[in-house]
Amino acid sequence: MVTEPLPSSPSEPARDTPRGPSRRARWAVPVVVAAVVGGAFAAPALIASADSDLPELTPAELLARVAEADPVPLSGTVVHTARLGLPDLPLEELQGASPLDLLGGSSTVRLWSDGEDRSRAALLGDLSEFSVVRDGAEAWTYSSRDDEVVHYTVAPEDLAAYEQLDEAARSGTAPDVAGDLPTPAEAADALVAYAGLSTDVTVGSATEVAGRDAYQLGLVPRTDGTLVERVLVAVDAETSTPLRVQVWSTQDAQTPALEIGFTDVSFATPDDAVFDFAAPAGATTSEVEVPLPDPADHPSSGPEALTAAPEGVSVSGTGWETVVSVEGVDVAGLLAGDPASVAALPGAERSLGSAGAQDLYDELVGEDGTAPGLPEIDAAAIYEQLTEEVPEGRLLSSALLSVLVTDDGRVLVGAVPPEVLRDLA
Structure with a gap:
């Protein structure tokens, strides 16, 4: 079956990112x-x-x-x-x-x-x-x-x-x-x-x-x-x-x-x-060394281990109605830039599972939760502004994505109406 082609937007703005090396x-x-x-x-x-x-x-x-x-x-x-x-x-x-x-x-x-x-x-x-x-x-x-x-x-x-x-x-x-x-x-x-x-x-x-x-x-x-x-x-x-x-x-x-x-x-x-990049005169410069992951820190795993959701992460629904739920999220710690709250996220061991990766994260995010080259912002104030209080916790509603942060430390995310997340909570 051949359906009618979709109409284009009347506006022109477009998109791309540079392609990779291979x-x-x-x-x-x-x-x-x-x-x-x-x-x-x-x-x-x-x-x-x-x-x-x-x-x-x-x-x-x-x-x-x-x-x-x-x-x-x-x-x-x-x-x-x-x-x-x-x-x-x-x-x-x-x-x-x-x-x-x-x-x-x-x-x-x-x-x-x-x-x-x-x-x-x-x-x-x-x-x-x-x-x-x-x-x-x-x-x-x-x-x-x-x-x-x-x-x-x-x-x-x-x-x-x-x-x-x-x-x-x-x-x-x-x-x-x-x-x-x-x-x-x-x-x-x-x-x-x-x-x-x-x-x-x-x-x-x-x-x-x-x-x-x-x-x-x-x-x-x-x-x-x-x-x-x-x-x-x-x-x-x-x-x-x-x-x-x-x-x-x-x-x-x-x-x-x-x-x-x-x-x-x-x-x-x-x-x-x-x-050719040259730092402007008078600019503050920070040096960051990026270590490559050590293969020994990530032993080979079978397809099941690679595709399985980390403990604490569950998926409900299928296709466009998929909702991902993450348990044990320290939202306050994340907003404060606490490295311990990042390390405690489900699946963090996959990305921070080597000494080199942890060292890089510690270098990028200091004890005060700030990172070089990025603006210092009040993350808690932005969070309060973007979300609204609901009986289950706090809810972010947008045209394409809904996010529900529950009072018991769960985060539910999906391209679904907000009431779907609230019903699942």
Whole structure:
């Protein structure tokens, strides 16, 4: 069955992030898209509109193209617009650009990538910017508001191991795994087959984003039990680069609740000078060494152990109606930046299960709960502003996501109406 193609938003803002250094890394793209919108793809094999000059593709073929595409250099402007229905945050003290800007309103990001291991992103404010620059094994963040630079380097004793991993990624060498890895086409087919449980997917009418011809992958939940009404992902027809993501809420079917994408883009290689970072005169600089995890700290586990939810984490519902519940969360400690509250989270041993990871966390988050390069904010005040008191605890309601924090230390999260979480609590 072929359904009608989904309509485009009348507004133009679009989306992308620079691609990684290898084809194998690109395999994750369809998975990331699925995770962002709730998990599943659907079976209908729809094609580009008849009046388009683009070749006809099924959803699986389009996803496989994205996964198989070679990395390419790019530069451009991305506009991120969030209409999530969140209350205004008490951030008057944040006069400059900050990642917190992405919670609401429109933000502009300039992106550059050489298609390999050098990239730069600048989140622009009215009179300021927050920048992230990566050059191989080094990275920098810079906040013009605080005039603060953080310089990240791989720990010297791990540099040789990092270079080996980097070379393996560039050459497309597969990691050692039990069994055979699926090809991108096989992975895309599996996603599409699984999707039939909860979602309809189309490759609808061709569109134009930032002056580029693009396919549109559309996802529509087959349930009214979610806050997500539909999703459109625009994919560049020539390079298979995702150019824009738009997510509509059931609360407003006309205007996207979340829209991220390019307003202009070029796939020419940026000038090398773009990636050269020098700390501005007078800026405060913090040095952070990043250790690589020791494989001995993470012995090989079977597929069941890798996919099983950590103790204290439970999942109810399926597809778009999935709700994740986490027990034993010290919300007050997290808001205060207490490292012990992070270490006590269910599953924390998976990310903080080595001495190196714990050392890095302790270095990034000091005893006062602050991190270099990020604005100092009153997290408790933001939490109070974003949530409302309900009999079960405190509730965050947005156009696409609901979060319930109960008085007994549980956190329930889902792209479902708030009353669903309250009933489960």
